[in-house]
Amino acid sequence: MKAIRSRRSSLPAAVLFPAFGAALLVPLAAAFMPLFDGGAAANLVRAFADPRFFRSFAYGLSQAAASAVLAAAIGLPGAFLIARRDFPGKRLLSALSAVPFCVPPLIIAVGFVLYYGREGFLNRALMAAFGLDEPPLRFLYSFAGVVMAHGFYNFPVVMRFVGDAWATAPRRHEDAARLLGASERRVFMTVTLPSILPSIGAAMSLVFLMCFYSFVIVLLFGGPGVGTPEVELYRAARFEFDRPLASAFALVETAVAMGALSLYAAFERRAAGDREESERGAPTGFRGAGEVALAALYGTFIAVCFIGPLASIVAESLTIRSAARVGSGLGFGNYASLFARRGFAPALANTASLGLLSAALASVAGFSLSVGLKRARSPFLSKILPLLPLGISGVVLAYGWSSALGRSSALAVAAVQAVSAYPFALRAIQSSVGLSDERYVEAARSLGSSRLGAALRVRLPMAAPSIASGFAFAFAMSAGDANALIAAPVAGFETLALLLYRLAGSYRLNEACAAAVVLAIGTGFIFFIKDASDVRL
Amino acid sequence: MLTHTHGARALLAAAAISIAAIASSCVQKGDAQLVVYAYDSFASEWGPGPIVIPAFEKATGITVELVVPGDAGQVLARAVDEKASPLADVVIGVDGNLLPKALAAGVLSAYEPKASASVPPELVLDDQWRLTPYDWSSFCVMWDSEKLAAPPESLEDLTRPEYERKLILMDPRTSTPGLGFVEWTAAIYGDGLSDYWKRLAPSILTMSPGWDTGYGLFTAGEAPLVISYTTSAAYHAEYETAGRYKALEFAEGHPIQVEGAGIVAGARHRKAAEAFIDFMLGDEFQSALPLTNWMYPVKEGVALPPSYDASRKPAKTVSAELSPDELDGAVRAALDALQGR
Numbered sequence: 001m002k003a004i005r006s007r008r009s010s011l012p013a014a015v016l017f018p019a020f021g022a023a024l025l026v027p028l029a030a031a032f033m034p035l036f037d038g039g040a041a042a043n044l045v046r047a048f049a050d051p052r053f054f055r056s057f058a059y060g061l062s063q064a065a066a067s068a069v070l071a072a073a074i075g076l077p078g079a080f081l082i083a084r085r086d087f088p089g090k091r092l093l094s095a096l097s098a099v100p101f102c103v104p105p106l107i108i109a110v111g112f113v114l115y116y117g118r119e120g121f122l123n124r125a126l127m128a129a130f131g132l133d134e135p136p137l138r139f140l141y142s143f144a145g146v147v148m149a150h151g152f153y154n155f156p157v158v159m160r161f162v163g164d165a166w167a168t169a170p171r172r173h174e175d176a177a178r179l180l181g182a183s184e185r186r187v188f189m190t191v192t193l194p195s196i197l198p199s200i201g202a203a204m205s206l207v208f209l210m211c212f213y214s215f216v217i218v219l220l221f222g223g224p225g226v227g228t229p230e231v232e233l234y235r236a237a238r239f240e241f242d243r244p245l246a247s248a249f250a251l252v253e254t255a256v257a258m259g260a261l262s263l264y265a266a267f268e269r270r271a272a273g274d275r276e277e278s279e280r281g282a283p284t285g286f287r288g289a290g291e292v293a294l295a296a297l298y299g300t301f302i303a304v305c306f307i308g309p310l311a312s313i314v315a316e317s318l319t320i321r322s323a324a325r326v327g328s329g330l331g332f333g334n335y336a337s338l339f340a341r342r343g344f345a346p347a348l349a350n351t352a353s354l355g356l357l358s359a360a361l362a363s364v365a366g367f368s369l370s371v372g373l374k375r376a377r378s379p380f381l382s383k384i385l386p387l388l389p390l391g392i393s394g395v396v397l398a399y400g401w402s403s404a405l406g407r408s409s410a411l412a413v414a415a416v417q418a419v420s421a422y423p424f425a426l427r428a429i430q431s432s433v434g435l436s437d438e439r440y441v442e443a444a445r446s447l448g449s450s451r452l453g454a455a456l457r458v459r460l461p462m463a464a465p466s467i468a469s470g471f472a473f474a475f476a477m478s479a480g481d482a483n484a485l486i487a488a489p490v491a492g493f494e495t496l497a498l499l500l501y502r503l504a505g506s507y508r509l510n511e512a513c514a515a516a517v518v519l520a521i522g523t524g525f526i527f528f529i530k531d532a533s534d535v536r537l
Numbered sequence: 538m539l540t541h542t543h544g545a546r547a548l549l550a551a552a553a554i555s556i557a558a559i560a561s562s563c564v565q566k567g568d569a570q571l572v573v574y575a576y577d578s579f580a581s582e583w584g585p586g587p588i589v590i591p592a593f594e595k596a597t598g599i600t601v602e603l604v605v606p607g608d609a610g611q612v613l614a615r616a617v618d619e620k621a622s623p624l625a626d627v628v629i630g631v632d633g634n635l636l637p638k639a640l641a642a643g644v645l646s647a648y649e650p651k652a653s654a655s656v657p658p659e660l661v662l663d664d665q666w667r668l669t670p671y672d673w674s675s676f677c678v679m680w681d682s683e684k685l686a687a688p689p690e691s692l693e694d695l696t697r698p699e700y701e702r703k704l705i706l707m708d709p710r711t712s713t714p715g716l717g718f719v720e721w722t723a724a725i726y727g728d729g730l731s732d733y734w735k736r737l738a739p740s741i742l743t744m745s746p747g748w749d750t751g752y753g754l755f756t757a758g759e760a761p762l763v764i765s766y767t768t769s770a771a772y773h774a775e776y777e778t779a780g781r782y783k784a785l786e787f788a789e790g791h792p793i794q795v796e797g798a799g800i801v802a803g804a805r806h807r808k809a810a811e812a813f814i815d816f817m818l819g820d821e822f823q824s825a826l827p828l829t830n831w832m833y834p835v836k837e838g839v840a841l842p843p844s845y846d847a848s849r850k851p852a853k854t855v856s857a858e859l860s861p862d863e864l865d866g867a868v869r870a871a872l873d874a875l876q877g878r
Contacts, residue, residue: 052869055876110753118702118742119758141702141743219708219746224738225875227710235710240865241614241638316757343582489577489605502581505749507772509756 023419024388027400034243035251047248053232060228061256063146063218064211068204070151074306075158075203077298079196082159083166086283087295093302095524097160099310100153101424101473102480102523104497105216106504107516111309112149112221114316116140121312145221150211152306157210158203165199165271166192167283201267206390209260213393229253230393250396261391268427310520317513334514338503343494351479351496351522354414359425359474361418363467366425371455389420397483410490417478424477425470429463476523496522569602571809574616575629576609578830585829589822596816599809609635609713609796616801617642626804627813629671632796634716636662637861645799648811652818655836659854660795668797671817672832674766675791675851676717677784678704685761691787692725695762696736704737705751705763708744709868712751713794715744716868718764721792723867724857730867734874741875756782767791767848768831774847775828783847790853796832 035043047053081087082094099108115121116137123135130136139145169192177187218228229249237246286292320333338344389397397420440462444454460467482497496519503512573590580586580603590601606615609630616628620642631639639645640663649666660670678695680688685703689695695704707715726733742760745751755763770784798817800810816822823834827841833850859867 052872106750109750110757113754113759114757117754117757117759216746216750219711220743220750224706224741224744225872227872231708231710240861241617241642341582486577486607489607501749502577502583504753505578505747506581506583507752507756507769507776509749509753 023415027397027416028388028392029400031396031400032247032251035247037244040248043244043248044251046245047252050232052227053229053249053252056227056229056232057252057256059222059226060212060218060230063143063150063222063228064208064214066143066147067150067154067211068208070147071154071207072158072200072204074151074155074302076162076200077294078155078159078302079162079166081295081298082163083169084283085291085295086285089299093159093299094163096306097156098472098476098520098524098526100157100210102476103310103516103520104480104482104500105153105214106501107313107513108149108153108309109216109220110316110509110513111313112140112145114312115309116145116148121315122308141221141223143222146218149217149221150207150214152309153217154207154210155306157207158200161203161206162196162199165196169195198267198270202264202271205260205264205267209257209264209390212257212260229256233393233396250393253393254391254396257391257393261387264390265387313513314517316510317517319510334510335518338511338514338518341499343499347494347496347499348518350410350493351519354410354417354495355475355479355523357411357414358417358421358478359471361414362421362425362474363429363471365418366422366429366470367460367463367467370426370430371459387423390423410493413484413490413493414478416484417481418474420481420484421474421477424473425467428470428473429466472526475526479523480519570599571601571627571806571813572604572625573601573627573629573813574604574606574612574625576612577605577607579629580605583829585822585825588825588829589817592821592825593813593816596821597809597812599812601813613639613642613644616644620644620802623801623803623805625801626806626810627798627800629798630796631668631799632713632794633662634713634861634864636668636797639799640667644802646802646804648800648814650811650814650818652815652836655818655838657835657837660793660835662795662797668799669814669817670795670797670835671822672826672830672834673793673795674768674832675793675854676714676721676764677767677786677791677851679755679763679765679769680783680785681755681758681761681781682783683781684758688783688785689762689787690785691789692722692733695740696733698739700740700762702740702742703760703762704740705742705754705760706744707748707751707764708746709871711746712748714748714751714764714766716864717792717794719867719871720857720859720864721855722871723859723864724792724855725789731870731874734871735877738875766794766831767851768827768833768845769848771827771842771845771848772831775842775844780847784849786849786851788853790855791851792855792857795835796830 037043078093082090113120117123117140118135118138120135120137123137126132126136127134139148173191173195174187177191178184182190212228213230214228215230215234218226219231230253233246233249233253236242236249286295317334318330318332320329320331397416440458441454444458449457479495480497482495482501485493485495485498486501496515500512500515500519503509503515575586578584586603590603593599594601604625606612609632612628612630613635616623616625616639619625623644628639628645631645645667647665647667648669650669653661653666653669656670660673662668662670678689682688687699689697689700694700706718709715709719722733722737723730743751743754745754748765751763752765752769754760755765765784767784770782773782774780798814800807800814804810818836820836820839823836823839826832826834827845833841833845857864857867
């Protein structure tokens with residue numbers, strides 16, 4: 001009887017898992033296939049023989065590592081505040097999590113230029129305040145500029161990941177330590193820190209990966225002629241039509257990323273283990289004036305350094321360039337002309353339906369698989385395969401998709417985006433108590449429920465808030481992603497992200513900024529609602 | 538719990554609606570009499586596509602399916618991938634740098650259009666007419682006259698100390714104007730290219746990955762000089778009045794970019810494809826280009842809109858006449874010079 005039950009219960013996973021594996025591995029295989037064109041060894045030798053390739057690797061690795069450290073330094077105080085304190089503006093801080101996923105790097109780069117640039121807001125303000133003739137901040141177009149942009153762009157990832165872990169870190173242990181007379185400092189170092197350390201490691205490896213594959217920001221700020229493996233890959237694939245060479249670059253690049261990915265998986269495994277004894281305590285108000293002052297300082301820092309560039313995008317979207325281009329005024333003209341475009345309404349509808357569909361796919365699959373994977377034996381199947389989309393370059397995936405999909409359809413694009421968003425959905429869902437605590441499921445089963453029934457009636461409702469969180473992530477990623485559609489365009493199917501790139505490419509930067517604001521409000525709103533529902537729970 | 542069930546239902550309903558919406562938008566035209574592959578900005582709302590494709594359909598009664606595989610490089614890549622059983626009849630957007638690759642892959646077939654004589658010989662990229670040019674423009678440095686009083690007058694001027702960090706270029710590995718600028722320096726400096734780029738390095742603020750980002754920084758006032766096309770000045774003249782942004786003419790001469798279209802070898806609708814190439818050199822198609830593609834029409838005698846008075850055609854045209862391998866070598870030399878190697 002038991003054997004039959006378990007077979008039935010693994011049915012959804014048995015269907016979904018190969019489907020997801022195929023959706024990922026088929027385009028990947030298609031992308032690597034040209035490597036064998038003329039001998040894989042010869043192509044690899046060709047890649048290694050190019051000194052530029054090593055130079056770009058050294059640069060790519062060092063900037064990604066430095067960016068991950070900076071993102072962690074900025075993100076950790078935020079993680080604490082989100083997990084343990086209640087304060088006005090908390091939801092706003094939390095909604096910033098949408099930024100690295102849904103605001104395209106093109107727009108982030110423009111925001112940084114408008115704010116930190118030589119003619120940027122901050123430099124003009126400083127020059128006016130101190131009567132300077134030259135802009136005082138000149139770090140933007142350098143290694144430091146790349147790291148700054150990456151660190152600020154990605155700190156919300158650390159804030160979110162670590163904040164989730166911090167919120168569920170076992171209070172009992174902290175209280176026990178306090179009862180035994182440990183100082184707050186000692187409680188933090190010996191109890192709290194060890195319990196959030198895996199999530200810090202996981203978040204940092206993730207930021208490392210995202211920066212390693214970064215393209216626009218590195219080229220724009222890194223100084224003329226600088227290169228990362230992704231740039232060399234792009235050149236080989238797009239400008240030289242040398243696909244065997246591109247595949248060789250991609251293979252080496254993917255191998256490095258897999259290293260970071262296994263690190264991420266290892267940290268995540270430990271973090272997930274810790275979550276098994278987690279409990280969610282309610283955040284409290286600030287303790288003392290010192291804390292308020294520090295929090296205010298942190299808030300100001302985030303506002304000046306991170307909200308500033310974002311606000312510059314909003315300001316740019318509200319800037320009306322006069323016909324004479326000498327002066328400019330503020331107004332909603334860019335929005336008016338954006339909304340009036342005949343492509344806008346369909347793009348909005350398409351973004352919403354594509355986002356909902358890929359988010360639904362990602363979270364349904366995330367839930368089924370996280371139930372199913374609890375019993376998988378092979379570490380590759382259960383740990384690495386679901387995370388693979390994180391470790392593969394956007395250019396490689398895009399190329400693989402377009403050659404595997406052939407004439408693509410929007411449904412295929414939704415599947416592709418669901419696969420990319422799936423690691424985040426899975427992570428959010430796996431963190432839920434309903435999945436880690438077996439007692440409730442055992443209780444239901446002892447009352448005669450089947451395993452599938454227990455999954456649907458016990459695990460699903462308990463996991464609902466985490467599924468919503470995974471859904472929000474997947475929606476933001478899908479809505480902000482133009483790459484899948486650029487790589488495998490669907491005739492007559494436009495989205496907001498695609499419209500944004502087209503606007504920027506046709507002398508309409510202000511309107512592109514307006515589109516970015518619409519996109520960010522739409523996806524940030526989902527996080528806002530999601531966090532509001534968390535408060536209620 | 539109640540709210541969760543509601544939430545789950547709403548989620549399912551939303552998913553069902555979005556599946557229906559997406560499925561309905563995927564209906565393919567299967568009965569097209571001509572399949573055209575074009576690059577993104579050609580087919581976009583602001584491009585020539587929405588004007589010239591319906592005009593062609595009206596004039597000939599041939600229905601067109603316009604497919605957009607991506608940028609011009611992706612258009613060609615798709616055609617190469619489908620070489621064994623071509624789906625496209627016409628590919629649009631092959632320029633001088635892509636042409637050798639297209640010819641080497643053997644994806645284009647010759648057709649000399651009826652109006653071939655109306656195309657000036659210097660714009661004809663292939664004397665066998667495997668590619669028919671439809672528009673062109675010159676690369677040039679655009680100048681923000683409000684931020685910089687004295688503009689440079691030559692490539693050599695750009696290296697002067699007063700232009701330190703005043704020039705925005707695009708990366709030649711990822712962008713067409715970026716590659717065009719390297720070609721320009723190769724045409725003027727030849728073997729001295731590496732030295733020139735070493736002297737130029739201090740003037741470069743940044744090399745953006747694409748034209749859009751670089752030109753965006755320029756109009757945001759980040760630097761007063763940027764590499765673009767002379768026809769950019771026409772764009773500003775069309776929508777703005779003061780003439781703040783001007784195209785600079787350099788005494789050494791300017792390289793040009795020519796864009797063309799060709800019939801795919803083994804095209805399923807050969808006759809319709811020939812009709813399209815002929816239509817492309819007609820007045821209706823050619824006169825749509827200046828204000829949509831922001832390039833000059835190739836056909837002589839097509840009237841230009843008044844805003845094109847701001848875009849002077851440079852008196853002298855130069856070409857580096859490089860093979861694809863030599864151009865790649867020039868890109869490497871320029872980048873190595875910037876990295877101080």
